[in-house]
Amino acid sequence: MRPRHDGTSGTRQRWKGRLVAAPLAALLLVGCFAYGDSDDFRARQPSPRTAREVPLRVVEQNGLTLAFIPVSIEGEGPFMFALDTGASTSVVDDDVADRVGLEPTGERRSVSGVLGSGKVPVAQVDQWDVGNIRLDPGEVTVIDLGSPTDGGGIQGLLGSDVLSDFGSITIDYDDGVLTIPAPG
Secondary structure (H helix, E strand, O other), X not given: OOOOOOOOOOHHHHHHHHOOOOHHHHOOOOOOOOOOOHHHHHOOOOOOOOOEEEEOEEEEEOOEEEEEEEEXXXXXXXXXXXXXXXXXXXXXXXXXHHHHOOOEEEEEEEEEEOOEEEEEEEEEEOOEEEOOEEEOOEEEEEEOOOOHHHHOOOOEXXXXXXXXXXXXXXXXXXXXXXXXXXXX
16 A cells, blocks of 8 residues: 655645646636535435435536536545546546645646646546445546635546446436446
8 A cells, every 4th residue: 555645745746846737727617616515425325236326516606517526535535526527537636636645657648628738647546436436446637726716626527537437327417416327
């Protein structure tokens, strides 16, 4: 098991030195969103024999809609991730990457959006969960998504690289539920 970041080394500086620019985060986010207390996400428990449900917080502001889900990484969290079926890769905020001790792989990925493009660092995630559902280990891009007042507290994006592993998902915006099929 990899040692955890204890706040005394230069992990934060390592991520900051590799970031293209904070405005890159803006190509992933529009507006400021508030999602409330993460304890609300722990209330709903899925049935083990049926499709699995994850609580979803839907936020509408300035004509935009975001759906937030709880994601735990390396046993810490949950962190508030925006569900983004249009993102080809999942993203973790650099502050979260520091907190859970994610190490850069040395790879850099190209990302692009409405405000531009650039290369960002990649990190390996060995253990992560959406609600109570374990995800396969994988890679994430690490980007400064801004402070809670700048980015609305978005701590990451869960993209199609992870969601496609389930084959199909159902997003119920009215009831605030993400439904994932039971394992085969």
